[in-house]
Amino acid sequence: MFRVLQRDNHPGNLDKSSPNVGYVMLMFYHLYDGKSRKYFEDELVERFGSLVKIPLLKPDRSPLPASLISVLEEGLNLYNLHTKRHGRLESNKGSYVQEWAKWEKKLRDTLSANAEYLNSIQFMARLTAVSCQVPFEFAVQQVSEQLRKIAKGDYTIPSTEKRKLGTVVFAAVDLPVAEIQGILNKLSGMNSKAEAFLEDKPMDNFLRKAHVTLAHKKSHGVSAVASYGLYLHRQVPVELNALLFTDKMAALQAQLGSIDDEKIVSKNEWPHVTIWTGEGVPPKEANTLPQLLSEGKATVVEINPPLTVSGTVEFY
Numbered sequence: 240m241f242r243v244l245q246r247d248n249h250p251g252n253l254d255k256s257s258p259n260v261g262y263v264m265l266m267f268y269h270l271y272d273g274k275s276r277k278y279f280e281d282e283l284v285e286r287f288g289s290l291v292k293i294p295l296l297k298p299d300r301s302p303l304p305a306s307l308i309s310v311l312e313e314g315l316n317l318y319n320l321h322t323k324r325h326g327r328l329e330s331n332k333g334s335y336v337q338e339w340a341k342w343e344k345k346l347r348d349t350l351s352a353n354a355e356y357l358n359s360i361q362f363m364a365r366l367t368a369v370s371c372q373v374p375f376e377f378a379v380q381q382v383s384e385q386l387r388k389i390a391k392g393d394y395t396i397p398s399t400e401k402r403k404l405g406t407v408v409f410a411a412v413d414l415p416v417a418e419i420q421g422i423l424n425k426l427s428g429m430n431s432k433a434e435a436f437l438e439d440k441p442m443d444n445f446l447r448k449a450h451v452t453l454a455h456k457k458s459h460g461v462s463a464v465a466s467y468g469l470y471l472h473r474q475v476p477v478e479l480n481a482l483l484f485t486d487k488m489a490a491l492q493a494q495l496g497s498i499d500d501e502k503i504v505s506k507n508e509w510p511h512v513t514i515w516t517g518e519g520v521p522p523k524e525a526n527t528l529p530q531l532l533s534e535g536k537a538t539v540v541e542i543n544p545p546l547t548v549s550g551t552v553e554f555y
Contacts, residue, residue, distance in 0.1 A: 240264050241350050241357045251461035261346045262330035262339060263462040265318045270468040289394050291385045294378045300360035310349045314342055326501050327466040408457075410467040411450040412475055412495065412503070412550040414512060419449045419491070422546050423514065426482060433540045436484050445515050451477060451493045451550070454506040463506050470552040473498050479512070480545035483528040485537045488516040490525040494545070503552070 243264065246254045253263055283290050321328075321335050330339040350357065362374040388394045420442065427434040454463040476496035483490055490511040495503040513525040531537035 240346065241354070244347060244350060251456055253461050259330045259339070259343060259462070261314055261343050262318070263465065265314055266462065266465045266468060268315075269318070270465060270471075289389050291382060291389070294362045294381050297360050297362060297374070301356075304353055304356060306349050307353055310342075310346055314346065317342055322469065326499075327469050329462075329466075407464060407554040409455040409555050410453040410464050411553060411555060412453065412477055413553045414449040414451065414477060414548055414550040416446055416449050418548045419512065419514065420446060422479060422491070422542075422548070423482075425546075426540065426542060430540050432538060433482055436489065436538070440489075440515050442515065449512050449514070450553075450555075451495065451505060451510050451512055452507050453503070453552070459506040464554070467552055468554075470498050470503065471554065473552050474549050475503050475552060476547050477550050478545045478547050480542050482540040482542065483511075483532055483537055484515075484540075485528070485531060486517070487520050488522075488525050488528065489514050490528055491542075496547075498552075 240261065243249075243253060243260055244255045247256070248254065253260065257263070280290055317335060317338055321330065321333060321339070324335075325333040330336070362378045385394075423433075423437060423442065427437045453467050454460075456464050475498050478494040478496065479491045480494060481492040483492060490513045493510040493512055495505060495510060497503060507526065509526060509529050511525060511528070513522045516522055516524065528537050532539055
């Protein structure tokens with residue numbers, strides 16, 4: 240939190256100019272709830288075959304000051320109250336807007352008041368400070384030694400338990416490919432336009448995955464992606480009500496259902512399932528299909544009545 244509140248122009252808008260930095264960081268904290276250090280280290284070793292640790296916090300550091308512990312506990316309690324009542328609603332909406340504003344200010348004030356402590360416990364706090372040069376050199380030395388061992392083959396790979404965890408880029412509702420294929424086959428048998436379009440498309444080669452994007456880090460920011468963590472691995476119904484296509488791409492129009500009576504809303508202006516793109520056409524171009532349709536450059540085939548499939552909220 241201390242470092243985030245010092246940075247500018249973050250591509251995901253998570254920096255000191257954001258009014259709800261604390262709330263977003265608490266969302267990330269809860270994504271990792273119940274995950275141990277070993278959980279993450281095991282995953283890194285599984286993916287890369289080795290693990291290099293960069294010293295960050297000094298082992299002989301003093302405990303967190305009471306004021307820091309207190310403000311963090313206040314934030315956690317407020318987050319629990321907010322999510323129980325409002326789910327993933329942003330902190331600037333709902334019943335606790337004033338409480339969030341007061342806590343965000345208190346968090347910044349408390350972190351600022353403890354800046355000397357927070358800098359002192361880090362090996363790599365601020366390289367411009369003369370007192371931090373030696374600790375930084377120590378960190379470099381530690382990393383170099385670990386890399387040297389790996390390069391020489393002296394590294395012993397620790398035993399791990401394989402788990403699924405990766406760098407989160409976007410959130411989406413994952414859909415069963417077989418059911419999407421079945422819907423396309425059914426639509427092809429019901430509509431001559433759909434049949435003419437689909438008959439020469441190599442769907443078996445292209446349609447290996449199917450999903451409805453909820454939020455993308457690059458387009459919507461990290462907080463938007465993190466907000467779906469409350470529903471991770473939960474099932475949600477997805478209604479498919481139209482097929483839109485051109486000679487370069489095709490997608491199914493999607494209407495998302497609810498989880499625990501809360502409507503799941505995609506940050507994408509047009510929720511859809513991209514089913515095919517021509518050679519050299521990136522899947523994200525399917526977002527332009529509604530505009531192309533309004534210009535008379537795309538075709539639509541209504542699915543009436545709509546067909547529903549069940550998917551799960553996942554991070555990618």
